[in-house]
Amino acid sequence: MIFNLPPILGLVPLAFVIVLAFHKKVHPVMNMIIGSLIGAILMQENLLKFGNVVGEAMGSTMGLIGLTVMFGAGLAEVLRVTGVAEVIVRFIVNRIGINTQRRAILTSMVSGILLVSMLGTMAGANAVIAPVLIPLVAAVGITPATLGLIFLGASQTGLFVGPFSPPAVTVMSLTGQSYPSYLLSVLPLAIVMWVCTYFMAGRVQKITADKECYGPEDLVDQDKEFVASPKSKRATIVFLVTLFIMVGVGIATQGGAQFALIIVFVSAMVTGISYRMPVTEIFVNILKGAGRVLWIFLLLVMSAVLIKYVSASGAFDVLGSMLTPVLSGAGKPFFSFMASFIGVFGISGAHVAQSVIIDNLFGTLAHGLHLSIPLWTLIMTIGTQITTLAYPNGDMFAAMGMAKAKEIKYMMMLSYCAVIPASLILAAVAGFIL
Template sequence: MAVKLHFSNRNLVLGFVMFVSLLLALYTRTLPSGEIGIIGLTPIFALAILSICGLDIVLSVVVAIILGVIMTSTTPVELGKLLAASTGSFIATVGLIIMLGAGVGEVATRTGAAKQLVNFIVNKIGLSSQRRVKLGIIISSIVICGSLGTMAGGNAIIVAVIIPVAAAVGLTPPTVALLLMTAGSIGLFIGPFTPSTVTILELGGLSYPQFLIHAGLPMSLVTLLAGWFMSNKIQQWTVGKIKYDEEIVDKNKTDVGDEKRGKRSALVFFLTIVVMAFIGVIVQAGFSFAIFVMLTVATLTGLSGGLSPINILDAMYKGCGRLVWMFLLYWLYNPVLVLVDKLSAYQALLNDVTPYLQGFSAAWLCFFVFLFNIIGHVPGAAVAQMTFTKKIFGPILLAQGVTPEGLTAVLLASSQVDWFGPFPSSDMFGQMGLARSTSLKYMLYGGWAIVIANIVMFAILFQIVT
């Protein structure tokens, strides 16, 4: 009996990319080390193309490692040592911070701290108009996502509170989706202990206040203005056509005792974050300080919310478990960078590109790197993209006299603007799901406007900071 095999176009493309990459890897084995050139970047290119085509990002990194191992003739023993060393690498530490942030989020959820913070913000602003509710959504999302270091986890906490309110004043799901995407991203841009901020401070060499002044706040302001403007347009386009179901109600009622504990833990949560941020700035703590912050916030928030040490650990286990894949991603990505570095691929690319960039001013060189990264982004791996950008373009930028402020702006722009476009992203789909929106085109319209606004802003900003 004949067996029919059905292959989707996606699988054919993935198979073709893997096959071509394997051929290039085997071909590299036949070349003298000095003649490999930019072919040595094959693992990086394969990773980007495979993830863009829809292959799981962690699996894409595994493929990249295999290609690197083949190209460098790395033995299993050497690979084992490389993986062991990677556990203490900077990028793996960022993965750990991301995972701990999810654990803190679970503690904040179980104690009611997160919900009480959202309720406080929304109630203080008031619910009398669409404008006030939109403002409440934005502030809540910035505070929660910036504190927890995760947009998906942070906005998942606040939607239970804000969607019934948004539905009551007539906001449509596409409008709420764009607001969540805009505000959650801003929280990650400027939060003191978010993965992107921790990475940028380490790679760029600026202090947190310097980062905010020269890059974080300008990008956040432009993103907010563009997102607010487009949310108004999307509301006009969708009102009367798309709406929330009438039966949407807030089912997350709590008793008086739970509410008191929630308010107490919310206060402790907020004050701990503020105090830790202040201490970090004063003592100029490095990126690893974020690990201590996460553990301290989880402990104090949990205890003030009535959780026992065992309950706090259980919450941390559950929260961290949701993002184990993220830690694995960053842990495995570091060996890819090391293997490619052994092939001298970064230096080869630098040598090939440098002659074409000699005529560029420092500002326009920064802008070129920024545009390159918008097109050649690695989906779901902003921290990895920052590291890659610093590795390849850092020497060129420094040679052209780009200041630390300019380098920091390049890293921020190159890794964050592409969240909003030009292509659909997992972040978009995630926020649409939370907002109960099925209209991708409106999310893209809003994202494209934010991308264009940031392109214009950074073109100007690079002239100032370089």
């Protein structure tokens, strides 16, 4: 680092991003660029190398998520133009009778957890359900901030319980557990996430009800008599059948984020063709929708740059090593709490890599303390996946983008007012029981 500063100061760019995230006049992309530039300066990176890092980030997982978000917005535009979104929304409203905000919140949460658990990816699943849910929840007054929070919390729950999600597969591999035993181990965490998301969604809805709302283009006039055209009906059936088949293939092949991108693109093309829309016009609508969320793609790319510099400084490693000696003589509850805490705040990166790092750092200590496999599974899951809620990051921004939300502070409210405290308390309590 510059001036031979201690590695722990590599956390400074991240601290800047967290503080600026609560400033209304700082655009999220500008915020992330500032944090990345501070990281580059600390690591003595010249302008050319900084450009190379940005280029690498475009081809990273963050870039893939951003591309999926953009194609998801393109699918939303196709569904809107063809009338498919309105047909589906009208069917749900008429058949299920979603006429209250609480029922809309529950419906959104169930939709999110089911699709994410099947696909194993948050961004891809939210890209599929967003164009269907937004008109539905907008009709009963749900705000973008509330839906963004739901997309984040419910989708994260889906990653906990999904049999094909990369974090779950990694933890099962490290612990040697079968899926049923793994599911039982993480079920308490999934319940905590679900309950926190439900109650915080209600809280954020009350806060934002008079401050923001969806626009006229997102609303469906429920008082207007709706008669779907034959083309819209046909396109709706084709869309649902295509989606069902593609999701089934994704489950069978254990497809991840890459396959979610294919699902979104193929669904948009097939739906447009079944509506007898010219292929050129389908692409125009996809690009039109994608253009609205280009900033999300840029945000995700720059967040990957930021994390790269913070990781390169060694700040995460130092933070973990500083706390590790304290755990050597601790009992199970304290060890469970601190190992989870270090995983959440001290280790960053891809969930799969985090699981391996936590297992390497604390696996021997866990064995010496005779921790049960279910307890160790719970600790690793908290330490790796709750990190998604600890800092402003790609998953948060993607959820915001899908829901058309603009302020990240409501995401952070879910994190620090509910999920993170509850998860760490759960880890300590589990240390007494398991």
